[in-house]
Amino acid sequence: MYIGVDIGGTAIKAGIVDESGDIVKKKETATNVHRGYEAIEKDIIDLISDLKKEVEEKGNTVKSIGIGIPGIADVNHDIVIYCTNLKWRNVPLGKNLKEHFNLPVYIENDATVAGLAEAVKGSTKGYKNSLFLTLGTGVGGSIIINDKIFNGSHGIGSEIGHMIVGENFYDCNCGNNGCLETFASATALIKYTKKLIKEGYKDTIIMDKIDGDLDKLNAKIIFDSAKEGDELANKSVDRMVKYLSIGIGSLINIMDPGIIAIGGGISKAGEFLLDKIREEVPKYVIFNEVKFADIVIAQLKNDAGIIGAAMLHNFM
Template sequence: MYIGIDIGGTAIKAGLVNENGEILYKKEIRTRAEREYKDIERDIIELIKDLIKRSNEYGKNVKSIGLGIPGIGDVTGDFVVYCTNLGWRNVPLGKNLKSQFNLPIYIENDATVAGLAENVKGATKGSNSSIFITLGTGVGGGIIIDGKVYSGAHGTGSEIGHMIVGENFYDCNCGNNGCLETFASATAIIKYTTKIIKHGNNDTLILEKTGGDLNKITAKLVFDCAKEGDKVANESIDRMVKYLSIGIANLLNTLDPEIVAIGGGVSKAGDFLLEKVRKQVGSYLLYKDIKYADIVLATLGNDAGLVGAAMLGKYK
């Protein structure tokens, strides 16, 4: 049995997960991210104590504790190197948990653990190599190679959202220009749609549905209008699809995985998005006549972080 902790800016989800990636028990508390690190660490320790008590009721020992974080951990599992939305830098979370519980501790990026979860019991299950791309406020990724999580020699690998794919009209939060995140995220869709409307493209359902208030534009709204045939919305979505397809093709040319799963809030556009991406990716590949990775939608949703964090103990 394994413990998984999914640490987010809004909530901390914790659970007991069996060998097959099935959640046996889970609990959720508010993060209250404005607090000091030590206060949040104390909450995590209490959650783990509760989970260990529950595992004893099942008559099972906990083999390890895995944590998914919106940031990166060091390769030893001792420190969270940074976690921007919690204001953490080089905090000894793993080190302190090892001391407290005398169990193996694993810390990985939240998108990486979600990718592992999809590989264990989701859309990429059964594959030996897979890539998970999450499209939300930003773009994240998880890479599985030979059935194991890949995060690089220094723990900073699989930052798919910061692959440079072109020149953009605004810089990424990381300071670079041209990151995939600035083309393919929900934020990117909103920014580009707002830009082209401000430049005179006023004949659009988007203005009608927002009452002319550009601050009310959402990625979902743009997709909905694109499905209705709106020209402005389709221009924005087609641009997003182009650069997402370039990013995926770069990954396929480099790693040649068996399957790619797309998750996150933007993926709720479903087959409308998926079919557009499938049609474009092939045109950017080096070997166009050889079978390449299937591209599918992720299936696990909100439980992916918890399951994947727990499974680090088995597949790291």
């Protein structure tokens, strides 16, 4: 058995996962970021301890612990180098867990972990080379090549959201201009729609849906309006799809994956979104007369973090 932990800004989710990647038991607790690293580390240890005890009471053993984090860790899985949402810098999470439990501990970025889960149990299972994109507040990614996680020589690869795909009207949080996540995230979609409305584009059902209050605007409202044929909503969605497709096309040209899965909150737009992406991507693929990657919606949703973290041992 394996234990997977998914650390988010709102909740810490942990689970027992079997050899097949099925979750046997889940537990979670609130993150409460304001408490600081030490208190959160204690909660993680308590969750793991409870699950480990359950495994051992049934005569089984825990072989390893995997952790998904909203940031990056060092190549030895000892130190979490940076987690913006958790306000962590250079904290010894992996080192401390290894010492406490005397087990192998693996730590990876949460998007990497989610993509790994899809490869084990979800939409990209059976493909040696796959790409996973999570479109939410930002854009994250996971690259698997020959059944192994690719994260570069220093553990900071697969930052797909920060590939430059164009020139934008605002800078990314990383300091650059033109990052994919400033075009293809929920945040980007909302910012652009607000920009158009503030510039005078008022003939839209969006304003009725939000009672004229731009603070109520979200990506779902924009997509729902686009599905209803709203001109402004479709203008925003089509712009997002264009730049997302530039990014996907570039990644296809570079790595030629067998399949690409789209996850995150925006993926809830389903076939409406996929149809647009599938129509646009071939414009940016060099050899589009040859079969290239299928593009699908990710399957595992909220369980991906636990499953992927627990299965890290198989992909290192």
